Amino acid sequence: MNTKNRLSIVIGSGGVLCAASLGLNKALHREGLTPGMAVGCSGGSIYAASIALGIDPAQIEDQTLTLFTSDVFEGYTSNLKSALTGETRFTELSSLIDDKIMYERLKAVFGDKTFDDTIFPLHIVATDLYTGERVVISSGKILDAVRASVAIPMIFSPWKIGDQLLVDGAVCDPLPIDVAIQQGSDVIAAVGFEMPTRKRMNSYTAVTTHFNGIYMNNILKSTFAFYNIAHHAEIIPILPEFEKPIGTFDTAQIPFIIAQGEKAAEAQIPYIKKLMSNGGLK
């Protein structure tokens, strides 16, 4: 058995909340627990990739602060209007936001790095736009994989890799524990988030994001329930607590989010250590 793969970190979708995984990473490092694999989905793919590339945690934190600022979402309202009135044609290749700024920022972080440049195996999850099936990306340019994985339907255009048109991994598998299991991990630290839902629905966007949130939260619960009962691996949920609601792109909260992630991880460290010294489940 390849013991290097045993401990993995899985970072689910959750926009800016995914930064909590940096707290987990900190806590693991302090204890000398090196993960053997990282799996990321949607916003989580940015952190999984950064951690797997061995980028300094402080630098990842800085990058995130500048990654999703409000100018990334420019043009949304007017594009939505013209799409709803039929003024502009909307196809599966369309989007309500031009991805230029986001793409440039991701490029500044990941450049031409490929999956071969990581210090341990990295897997990024996206969704096939036509079939809805899960697509696991484990080779090629990291920039392409992350761009595909964060392609929130309708908001950002899908991303083509090979012959496949890909969108947000959260559409099929918001917390891809299954990928870590398939890749041979038997101790999985899973950082998952429920999407924020709305209390008031005062715009078309509020309604669409609210519904997507409801669906994805229900998929998250079902998948998590399934892997707990099937028990192919020991799954340790790292569920940071946030006393206040945090918007998907509320970057000002990042230091707080990381601290909460670290706290949640610390509570699980003794158990992870015990599992790792026991020789695991197998």
Place this chain on the structure above:
Amino acid sequence: MPNKKKKIALVIGAGSVKCAAALGLWKVLQEAGIPFDMLVGCSGGSLYATGMAMGFSLEESVEKTKALWNQSVTEKRNWRGLASAILPGIFKFDDNFSMISDAPMLKRLRMVYDDKTFADTKTPLYLIATDLYTGEAIALHEGSLVDAIRASIAIPMIWPAWTVNGRRLVDGGAANPLPVDVAIREGADIILAMGFQSPFPSKIRSVSRYALHINSLITNNLYQANFAFHTAAHHAEIISILPDFDRPIKLFDTDQIPYVIEQGEKAMRAQLDYLKRLLEL
């Protein structure tokens, strides 16, 4: 050991017109003399579950669905809703938003079920809707049938949410497209689970088609994740009845109903021996 009578439930999942396949399943069980102890319906499945629970005959059920569920229920666009999406400041945008007006559908539902309640059903009936705000699955088991069906089939964005007992409810498919858990909770020993994958629009030519496409993808993934859990947990014997369709059946392809019923019948026949064995018949 005395053979305690096993409770049989039929669960009809979300699937619009495809849910008519439940009638084919029902036909096979009627011939075999096996009655249901409980019916559970979600979204389109709630139309058929209710008809069966009311004791409608097979022919009546077909007639009533054709009257209830056809293109005409979508003929009235909700212009106000559309305007509110474009100019939320002028036309008040709230959680009543929809693309299509629900008036024609409500009128038809009332024609069939009038003021009937769950107390009028011959077989215990549970209809599943989703809490609009929390996303929880809600099993409706009392009160007006029209209200419960209307809530259960409120496809997000297409039709507005519906209020039942002060709760805003939408399509049960948003929480649980094949709600076998309700049958388990209500004490079923054997569950006939008829579930469907949602179809995709053939071409994405507008924002609303795109929304519908993504909605189908997510619903299918939710359906698979949920079903995997209940099969692994195995709190009850779950027999999947999965009709096989050789053609795409869309939201309002009611002319395909006879074919759909036939496929449901075939799928049930394939599982009949197994069901009889479980029942020790």
